[in-house]
Amino acid sequence: MRRSAARDFLVGVFVLIGLGAVAYLSFRIGGLTYGGPGGFPLFARFDQIGGLKPRAPVVIAGVKVGQVGSIVLAEDHRARVALDVDPSLEIPADTTASIVTSGLLGDRYVSLELGGDTELLKPGDEIGFTESAIILERVIGKLVHNAGVSGGGAEGQEEER
Amino acid sequence: MTAAVQELGWLALRFVVDLGAMTAFAGRLLLATLTPPVRLRLFVDEVFKLGVLSLVIICVSGLAVGMVLGLQGYNTLVRFGAEQSLGAVVGLSLIRELGPVLAGLLTTGRAGSATAAEIGTMVATEQLDGIRMMSVDPIDFVVKPRALGMIFVMPFLSALFIVCGLFGGYVVGVGFMGLDGGVYMSSLESAVVFEDDVVGSFLKALVFGVLVGLVATYRGYTAAPTSAGVSAATTSTVVVASVSILVFDYFITALWGV
Amino acid sequence: MVAEPHVELRDVHMAFGDRVVFERLSCAFPRGKISVILGGSGSGKSTILRLIGGLVHPVSGRVLVAGQDVTRLSERQLFEVRKKLGMLFQGGALLDSMTVFENVAFPLREHTRHSPAEVARIVHARLESVGLKNVDDLLPGQLSGGMLKRAALARAIVLEPEILLCDEPFSGLDPVSVRTIEALFHDINARSAITMVVVSHHIASTMRFAEHVLLLLPDGPVQGTPDALRRSADPRVVAFLSEEYAASPPRLVPSGAAPAPAR
Numbered sequence: 284m285r286r287s288a289a290r291d292f293l294v295g296v297f298v299l300i301g302l303g304a305v306a307y308l309s310f311r312i313g314g315l316t317y318g319g320p321g322g323f324p325l326f327a328r329f330d331q332i333g334g335l336k337p338r339a340p341v342v343i344a345g346v347k348v349g350q351v352g353s354i355v356l357a358e359d360h361r362a363r364v365a366l367d368v369d370p371s372l373e374i375p376a377d378t379t380a381s382i383v384t385s386g387l388l389g390d391r392y393v394s395l396e397l398g399g400d401t402e403l404l405k406p407g408d409e410i411g412f413t414e415s416a417i418i419l420e421r422v423i424g425k426l427v428h429n430a431g432v433s434g435g436g437a438e439g440q441e442e443e444r
Numbered sequence: 445m446t447a448a449v450q451e452l453g454w455l456a457l458r459f460v461v462d463l464g465a466m467t468a469f470a471g472r473l474l475l476a477t478l479t480p481p482v483r484l485r486l487f488v489d490e491v492f493k494l495g496v497l498s499l500v501i502i503c504v505s506g507l508a509v510g511m512v513l514g515l516q517g518y519n520t521l522v523r524f525g526a527e528q529s530l531g532a533v534v535g536l537s538l539i540r541e542l543g544p545v546l547a548g549l550l551t552t553g554r555a556g557s558a559t560a561a562e563i564g565t566m567v568a569t570e571q572l573d574g575i576r577m578m579s580v581d582p583i584d585f586v587v588k589p590r591a592l593g594m595i596f597v598m599p600f601l602s603a604l605f606i607v608c609g610l611f612g613g614y615v616v617g618v619g620f621m622g623l624d625g626g627v628y629m630s631s632l633e634s635a636v637v638f639e640d641d642v643v644g645s646f647l648k649a650l651v652f653g654v655l656v657g658l659v660a661t662y663r664g665y666t667a668a669p670t671s672a673g674v675s676a677a678t679t680s681t682v683v684v685a686s687v688s689i690l691v692f693d694y695f696i697t698a699l700w701g702v
Numbered sequence: 703m704v705a706e707p708h709v710e711l712r713d714v715h716m717a718f719g720d721r722v723v724f725e726r727l728s729c730a731f732p733r734g735k736i737s738v739i740l741g742g743s744g745s746g747k748s749t750i751l752r753l754i755g756g757l758v759h760p761v762s763g764r765v766l767v768a769g770q771d772v773t774r775l776s777e778r779q780l781f782e783v784r785k786k787l788g789m790l791f792q793g794g795a796l797l798d799s800m801t802v803f804e805n806v807a808f809p810l811r812e813h814t815r816h817s818p819a820e821v822a823r824i825v826h827a828r829l830e831s832v833g834l835k836n837v838d839d840l841l842p843g844q845l846s847g848g849m850l851k852r853a854a855l856a857r858a859i860v861l862e863p864e865i866l867l868c869d870e871p872f873s874g875l876d877p878v879s880v881r882t883i884e885a886l887f888h889d890i891n892a893r894s895a896i897t898m899v900v901v902s903h904h905i906a907s908t909m910r911f912a913e914h915v916l917l918l919l920p921d922g923p924v925q926g927t928p929d930a931l932r933r934s935a936d937p938r939v940v941a942f943l944s945e946e947y948a949a950s951p952p953r954l955v956p957s958g959a960a961p962a963p964a965r
Contacts, residue, residue: 287485290492297496301600304607308539308642311633339634347630385627386528390634566797574795577755577788578809578857579781 322349322367326409327380327393332362333416335382335391341366343395348372351393366393366410375400381414391416469583469662473591476584483589490593494555498601501550506605509546510612513537517613518621530623531632534613539636539645543606545693548652551594551601552685556660559590560681563664564674572665587665591657598653599646606645644700651696652689659685707766708733708865708897709754714763716749723749727763729916729923734895736887738908740942741918747901748792751867754899755789756780768864785813788858790868794850796842796857802829803838806857813861828856832886848879852886859890866890868900872907880904884911905943917942 332354341349349368357363366380377398382391395410404410517533563586566572572582610632617623636642660681667677707730716723723746731737739747752758753765756772764771767783775783796805806825810816816824829837832852842850851871858866868887872880884907891898902908908915909928917924917931919938924931931939 287489290496291488293496294488294492297491297499297600301495301603304600304603305646307607308603308636308645309638336634338637340630385630386525389526389528390532390631392634569793569798570791570795571797573752573757574789574791574797576757577784578812579784580808580812581777581781 323370323372323374324352324406325366325368325374325404326407327364327366327413328357328359328361328409329364329380329382329413329415330361331415331418332364332382333384333391333418335364335393335416339390340392341368341395342392343372343397348395364393368395370406374404376402376404376408377412378404378410379412379414380410382416384417465666466658466662469665470658472583473587473658473661476581476588477592479584481584483585486585486589487593487596490589491597493558494551494590494593495597495600498551498554498597499604501554502547502601502605503608505546505550506543506608507612509542509605510534510538510609510614511616512612513542513609514613514616514621518617518623527617527621527623528627529631529635530613530617530621531628531630532635534617535610535632535636536641538606538609538613539641541693541697543609544602544645544648544652545689547602547605547649548598548656548689549686550605551598552656552660552682552689555594555597556656556681556685557678559594559660560664560667561674561678563587563590563661564667564677567665567667568669568671568674570669582665587661591661594657594660595650595653598656599649602645602649602652640700644696647700648693648696651692655688655692656685659688707731708768709899710764710766711750711753712764712766714753714765715761716746716753716758716763717761724918727923729925731897731899731916732914733897734891735913736891736898736900736911737914737916738912739899739901739916739918740903740905740908742920742942743903745918745920747903747918748869751789751869751899751901754865754867755784755787785861786864788861788863788866790851790854790858790866790871792870792873794842794854796850796854798842801839801841802834802845802853805842805853806860809857809861824860825856828860829853831889832856833882847874848876848882851875851879851883855883855886859896862894863896865897865899868898870901870903872902872904880907887911 335351335354337351337353339351340347341351349366352365352367354362354364368374374395375398377400379396379398381394381396383394384391398412513534514530517530517537518527521527521530521533563572566586572586575582575585614625614628617628618625663677663681663684667673709731711727711729714727715725716727727746727750729750739750741747749758753760754767754772756765756775759773763773765773768786770783772780772783796802797808800808803822803825806828807821810821810824814821829835832855834849834852834856837845837849837853842853845853855868855871858868871883871887875883887898887900888911890896900908900912909932912928915926915928915931917939919942921938924934924936924939926934931943934940
């Protein structure tokens with residue numbers, strides 16, 4: 284059985300890199316979390332979330348610090364978004380959470396603008412100040428309306444979401 | 445004209461009979477899987493033959509497909525100013541469809557045909573009869589390690605194909621087309637959802653592994669004991685397994701997407 | 703004539719699809735003796751061996767192996783019966799991905815709980831008894847025709863079966879190897895009284911070492927000892943024996959060849 288020692292080794296290597304690929308796809312790309320030491324959960328309510336999806340990034344100054352968790356409709360018919368951010372962060376109580384778009388037509392994500400309050404948010408707290416997503420069609424519609432252009436081309440350019 | 449219709453009828457009939465026979469075969473295989481002996485040594489040998497030896501073709505093809513996706517994807521997206529989403533496009537295409545399907549087809553051609561030829565040759569040289577005469581079940585000794593090996597190996601090969609493809613897309617999108625690396629990756633990561641996309645991808649790969657494993661071993665096992673018979677077994681393995689993969693792909697996609 | 707048949711076919715009708723091999727064949731193979739099945743091509747000689755082994759089933763009739771009808775047995779029961787059988791296939795049928803040692807050890811490893819040392823001892827003993835030395839690590843593809851048959855023979859007898867079936871063991875062999883195999887058969891039979899059923903078309907060697915002959919002629923079988931057949935007045939028997947005798951060239955007997963069995 285001499286030739287099997289080398290074969291066994293290669294099979295082992297194969298399984299390792301195969302599992303590595305599987306793990307990479309699952310965790311890194313697919314966003315599977317292994318429920319480790321819990322992140323820093325926060326909540327925010329928005330009138331309009333646009334196309335924000337769970338797992339979308341949460342950023343501060345452009346740097347990803349967490350991701351969006353669940354999105355549910357709250358009792359007051361606003362969207363209640365769960366955020367899971369880096370536990371080592373200090374987030375002042377007057378921080379604003381806005382839903383912004385990557386590029387013009389890209390994916391939505393949540394951007395936090397830190398306030399200056401000395402009081403910090405604790406896990407489970409709700410962010411008081413929020414800015415909803417901007418819906419492009421509404422903006423164009425308003426623009427068109429305000430400019431007083433009647434009928435014609437501009438309205439026909441509303442995009443189908 | 446009527447001859448053609450007759451031929452079609454016979455084909456359909458043979459197909460159904462074949463299906464029944466293959467199901468019976470699958471049943472015996474399942475029974476052999478659930479009973480000792482485990483045949484681990486043979487299984488590991490098969491993982492080597494089917495998996496390790498397929499690595500090169502899988503990785504090279506994955507890389508190439510990823511690069512093409514990157515190129516085609518970029519050229520199309522840039523027309524809508526949406527080139528930021530290249531990562532998502534490449535990733536979702538690979539993970540949901542191209543990874544499992546192409547890995548399945550490539551493995552069918554390489555490892556599936558080899559397995560069918562191997563078993564078919566054992567039939568032709570009376571080795572299977574020899575095994576029977578020594579009171580050992582050929583399904584347990586010959587078929588089981590090969591079929592299980594194929595099922596085990598397929599999800600890994602699919603994952604490796606996808607990873608190489610993602611890299612290929614990255615090379616083209618970021619390296620050649622000048623996209624920002626971070627944008628590519630974040631677009632990819634936010635678009636891919638583990639529960640839907642990744643799990644669905646592995647499910648497909650697993651099902652395809654079962655298909656190829658079954659078809660290849662069945663065709664080899666029932667090959668006519670001549671060189672023409674072995675050759676027929678090999679080609680029919682590639683044809684039947686490939687078509688089955690594509691057909692099942694549709695059904696799984698339709699059902700899983702619900 | 704036949705004392706107590708170890709293997710028996712009763713009224714067997716055998717066909718492959720539309721092609722009838724033989725009808726209503728009844729024959730018996732005596733215990734502990736070397737029986738040879740002779741016949742022209744397509745007469746169904748090898749089919750009889752496959753019937754005995756349960757590899758094929760007859761259309762009708764019974765095939766009795768040590769008293770059990772193998773046509774009525776389930777696959778699992780057949781496996782039990784086959785433990786009493788050893789079969790030497792025409793091409794050897796050794797597993798070509800395993801070495802000679804592994805091939806001969808295969809039945810031991812599957813069906814016994816011998817330690818690796820014990821397995822090695824038995825395998826080497828069997829290989830030596832068929833005249834093979836230092837072939838452990840060779841693959842079947844690397845063996846000459848004669849060595850291949852002998853290795854396959856070693857494998858067939860490694861579990862000391864009651865019955866040894868041999869399908870055309872002399873085909874493709876040079877005259878020296880034929881004598882060697884003959885001597886081995888004689889040896890094995892003398893030592894352990896194994897019942898042997900050999901299929902052959904080699905009239906000369908058959909007449910030399912067989913104790914019982916089954917001659918498959920198109921219109922019916924003829925059974926008897928070699929002497930009885932030689933002295934037979936039956937025109938078909940005479941025709942068969944003389945034709946084949948005339949067809950096979952005179953054999954070279956080099957010095958130091960294996961001794962011919964005493965008859």
